[in-house]
Amino acid sequence: MKNQVINVIIAGLGGQGVLKASDILSDAVFRAGYDVKKSEIHGMSQRGGSVCSDVRFGKKVLSPMVPVGEADFLVVIAEDQVEVNRHQLRQSGVLIEPKLIDLKTLKNQKSLNVALLGILSRYLDIGEEHWKEAIRSNLPEKLHGVNFDTFTLGRSAKTD
Amino acid sequence: MNQTDRKLLSGNEAIALAMCGCGVGLGTGYPGTPSTEILENFGELGGKAQWSPNEKVAFEVALGAAYAGARAVVTMKHVGLNVAADPLFTAAYTGVSGALLIVSADDPGMASSQNEQDNRHYAVAAGIPMLEPSDSQEAYDFTVAAIEISERWRIPVMLRLTTRICHSKTIVRLRELPGPKESPTFVRDIQGRVMIPAYARPAHHRLRDKLAEINAWNESSTLNQRFGEESTLGIITSGISYVHAKEAAPTVSMLKLGMTYPLPLDFIRSFAACVDRCVVIEEGDPYLVDSLRAAGIGFEGKSNIFRFGELNVGRVRKILKGDDTPEPVPPRGKPPQLCMGCPHRTVFEILHKLDCIVSGDIGCYTLGVLPPFEAMDTCVCMGASIGVGLGLRHSLPFEQARRVVSVIGDSTFVHSGITGLVEMVYNPPETGHVVMILDNGTTAMTGLQEHPGTGRTLGHRQTGKVIYEDLAKALGIQNVHVIDPSRDAEGLKTTLTDALQRKELTVIITRRPCILAAKKIIQYEKEAMHCESCSCEHAV
Numbered sequence: 001m002k003n004q005v006i007n008v009i010i011a012g013l014g015g016q017g018v019l020k021a022s023d024i025l026s027d028a029v030f031r032a033g034y035d036v037k038k039s040e041i042h043g044m045s046q047r048g049g050s051v052c053s054d055v056r057f058g059k060k061v062l063s064p065m066v067p068v069g070e071a072d073f074l075v076v077i078a079e080d081q082v083e084v085n086r087h088q089l090r091q092s093g094v095l096i097e098p099k100l101i102d103l104k105t106l107k108n109q110k111s112l113n114v115a116l117l118g119i120l121s122r123y124l125d126i127g128e129e130h131w132k133e134a135i136r137s138n139l140p141e142k143l144h145g146v147n148f149d150t151f152t153l154g155r156s157a158k159t160d
Numbered sequence: 161m162n163q164t165d166r167k168l169l170s171g172n173e174a175i176a177l178a179m180c181g182c183g184v185g186l187g188t189g190y191p192g193t194p195s196t197e198i199l200e201n202f203g204e205l206g207g208k209a210q211w212s213p214n215e216k217v218a219f220e221v222a223l224g225a226a227y228a229g230a231r232a233v234v235t236m237k238h239v240g241l242n243v244a245a246d247p248l249f250t251a252a253y254t255g256v257s258g259a260l261l262i263v264s265a266d267d268p269g270m271a272s273s274q275n276e277q278d279n280r281h282y283a284v285a286a287g288i289p290m291l292e293p294s295d296s297q298e299a300y301d302f303t304v305a306a307i308e309i310s311e312r313w314r315i316p317v318m319l320r321l322t323t324r325i326c327h328s329k330t331i332v333r334l335r336e337l338p339g340p341k342e343s344p345t346f347v348r349d350i351q352g353r354v355m356i357p358a359y360a361r362p363a364h365h366r367l368r369d370k371l372a373e374i375n376a377w378n379e380s381s382t383l384n385q386r387f388g389e390e391s392t393l394g395i396i397t398s399g400i401s402y403v404h405a406k407e408a409a410p411t412v413s414m415l416k417l418g419m420t421y422p423l424p425l426d427f428i429r430s431f432a433a434c435v436d437r438c439v440v441i442e443e444g445d446p447y448l449v450d451s452l453r454a455a456g457i458g459f460e461g462k463s464n465i466f467r468f469g470e471l472n473v474g475r476v477r478k479i480l481k482g483d484d485t486p487e488p489v490p491p492r493g494k495p496p497q498l499c500m501g502c503p504h505r506t507v508f509e510i511l512h513k514l515d516c517i518v519s520g521d522i523g524c525y526t527l528g529v530l531p532p533f534e535a536m537d538t539c540v541c542m543g544a545s546i547g548v549g550l551g552l553r554h555s556l557p558f559e560q561a562r563r564v565v566s567v568i569g570d571s572t573f574v575h576s577g578i579t580g581l582v583e584m585v586y587n588p589p590e591t592g593h594v595v596m597i598l599d600n601g602t603t604a605m606t607g608l609q610e611h612p613g614t615g616r617t618l619g620h621r622q623t624g625k626v627i628y629e630d631l632a633k634a635l636g637i638q639n640v641h642v643i644d645p646s647r648d649a650e651g652l653k654t655t656l657t658d659a660l661q662r663k664e665l666t667v668i669i670t671r672r673p674c675i676l677a678a679k680k681i682i683q684y685e686k687e688a689m690h691c692e693s694c695s696c697e698h699a700v
C-alpha cells in the first residue's frame with residue numbers, strides 16, 4: 001500500500017490558538033487511527049510573534065517537519081501571515097484563511113482557529129466524532145459548546 | 161489496537177511518564193526552552209519535582225539524591241549544562257549509588273536560545289555515556305535504558321535531546337516499567353566520594369575502566385540499529401537526523417546510533433565496509449564525523465553550510481546529492497514583542513529616554529533591544545548583566561561610565577545575579593553603579609515558572625521566599641528602592657536619574673506582576689490563604 005502522508009501547516013500569531021488548533025487536529029487524526037507527528041517551535045509565542053505548527057499524518061510518518069513547499073493544506077489564522085507562509089504550500093495545495101469565514105457569525109472571535117479547522121475537516125477523511133472528541137479533550141468544558149458550534153459553522157461554510 | 165496504552169505525546173511528556181514508571185525519587189532542574197515541560201509534567205503526574213535557583217544547584221541536589229541511592233533526574237537546556245559543568249565533570253569520577261540522569265535539551269537553529277552549542281561534546285569531555293532518542297517513543301524507552309545503564313555502572317548518564325524531540329508529538333506505546341528499587345540509605349564511601357587528589361586519581365582510572373566496559377557492551381547493544389541491505393549507499397545517523405534521513409532516502413542502508421558515547425566503532429566500521437558510499441548525517445557540529453575520521457573509518461560528511469541551523473528532509477536531500485548551493489532564505493515572520501501592558505515596557509522607555517548604556521540580560525525583557533525601545537547594549541548569558549556592567553563602569557571614560565545600568569529579571573537575578581551583586585559591593589567602580597531588578601513575579605520567558613523569589617514551589621505551593629531588597633541591604637548597598645513601574649513611572653524616572661548622578665551603589669527593584677501571570681498569582685495567593693486557615697496536608 002502506498003504510504004501517502006498528508007501535510008498540514010497551521011500558522012498565525014502568538015495568542016491566536018495555533019498550537020491549540022494543531023493539538024486538536026493531531027488528536028483527531030490520532031483517534032481516527034493514523035500515524036501522526038506534530039511539530040512546532042514555541043517558547044516566544046506568548047509575545048505575539050509568528051507561530052506555526054506542522055501536522056503530518058498517514059500510515060507511517062517519519063520526519064515531524066513538513067518539507068518546505070510540500071504542505072497539502074495551509075491554515076492561516078492571521079490574514080497578514082498568509083504571505084509569510086505561502087512558500088510552504090505545494091502547487092496543488094489548499095489555502096484556508098480567515099476571509100473564508102464571515103467573522104460576524106462567530107460567537108467568540110477567539111474560536112476562529114476552530115472555525116478554520118471546520119473548513120479543513122471537509123477535505124480530510126476523519127469522522128466527525130473524532131473531531132468532537134479531540135475538541136472535548138483539548139479545551140476546557142465551558143468552551144465545548146461554542147467550539148462545537150464554531151466547528152460546525154466552518155464545516156458547513158461555503159468556500160467556493 | 162488498544163488505544164489506552166498508545167498516546168500521542170511530546171518527547172518531554174514521554175520522558176516524564178518514563179520517570180514516573182521508573183520510580184524516579186527526585187526530579188530537579190531550572191526552566192529553559194525546550195526542556196521545561198519535563199519537570200512540569202513529572203510534577204503533575206505526582207512525581208517529586210523541584211525548580212532550583214540554577215542548573216548547578218539543581219545538578220548538585222540530584223547528585224546528592226543519587227549518592228543516597230535514589231533514582232534522580234536533572235533537566236536543563238543546553239546552556240544550562242555550562243552552568244552545571246563543574247559538578248558534572250567530577251560527578252563522573254565519583255559515580256553514584258542510585259541513578260543520575262542528566263537531560264540536556266539542545267536548541268539547534270536557536271528557536272529560543274542565545275547560541276546553538278552542541279552538548280554532545282560534554283558527554284565526551286566529562287566521560288559519561290550519552291543516549292540520543294529520535295522520537296517520543298525513544299525518549300520514553302531511552303529514559304528507562306539510561307536509568308538502567310546509570311544504575312548498572314553507577315555512572316551519571318546524559319540523555320541528549322533537541323528541540324524537535326522535546327516539542328514534537330509522536331505516538332508512544334506505553335509499557336509496564338520496573339518501578340522504584342530499594343529505598344535510599346547512606347553507605348559511607350569516603351574514597352569514592354571525597355575527591356581530594358589522592359582519591360580522585362584512582363577515581364579517574366575507575367571512570368575510564370567503566371567507559372571501556374560500557375563501550376564493549378554498546379558494540380552489541382540494541383540501542384543501535386542497522387536497517388536495509390542496499391550496498392550502494394549507507395547512512396550513519398542519530399537522533400532527529402535519523403527520521404529526516406529515513407524520509408529523504410527510504411531505501412538505502414542505515415545505521416542509527418542510539419548511544420553516541422562511547423561510540424561502537426567496530427559496529428560502525430563493519431557497516432561502513434558493507435556499502436560503496438557511506439554518508440554521515442548529523443545536525444550541528446561534526447561530532448560523529450570527527451570521531452569516525454579519528455578512527456580511520458571512510459565516509460563523507462556534510463558541507464559546512466549545514467553545520468548552521470536545524471536539519472530537515474530538504475537539507476538531507478541536498479547533503480546526499482552533494483549540493484551545497486546557497487539555500488533560499490525563508491520570508492521573515494513577525495518578531496515577538498513585549499506584550500501590551502507589560503511592566504517591562506515602562507522600564508525600557510525610561511532607559512531609552514535617559515540614554516543609558518544598558519548591560520542587559522536574558523528573559524522577556526531582552527525584547528527591550530527591539531524598536532521602539534532599543535534600550536539594550538549587551539546580552540550574553542544569564543546573570544552577565546551585572547558583571548559586564550561593572551566591567552564597563554571600570555573601563556569607560558567618566559561621562560560614559562556614569563550612564564551604565566545593569567538590567568536583570570527576577571528569575572535571572574536569583575539564577576546568577578546574586579554573586580554579581582556581591583562583586584559590586586566588593587569591587588565597586590569609582591563611578592558607583594546602578595542595578596535594576598525587574599521583578600515581575602515569575603519566570604515569564606519560559607512560560608511562567610515559579611522561582612525562589614516568588615515564594616512558591618514548582619507546584620505553586622507556598623514556601624520560603626527570597627526578598628531582594630533585604631538581600632541588597634544585607635550586603636551593605638547604600639541605596640535600595642522598590643517601585644511599581646506601571647503606577648509610578650515618574651517616580652522611577654526620578655529615582656534612576658538621581659542614582660545615575662551619585663557615585664554610589666544603587667539597586668532599583670521594579671515590582672509589578674507580568675500581565676500574563678497576574679491572575680494566576682492572585683489565585684495561588686488565595687489558595688495559600690485558604691491553606692493557612694485550615695489544617696489540610698497542604699498547610700505550611
Ligand SMILES: Cc1ncc(C[n+]2csc(CCOP(=O)(O)OP(=O)(O)O)c2C)c(N)n1
Pocket residue numbers: 190191192193215237239240241243273274522523524525542568569570571572573600602603604605606674
Ligand atoms: C543557563 C540558562 N538557563 C536557562 C535559560 C533560559 N532562560 C532564559 S531567560 C530565563 C529566565 C527569565 O526570567 P526572568 O529573569 O524573571 O525574566 P522574565 O522573562 O520574567 O522577564 C530563562 C529561564 C538560559 N538562557 N540560560
Ligand code: SF4
Pocket residue numbers: 046047497498499501502503504524525600604605674675676677
Ligand atoms: S509575558 Fe509577561 S513579562 Fe513577558 S512580555 Fe508579556 S507581560 Fe511582559
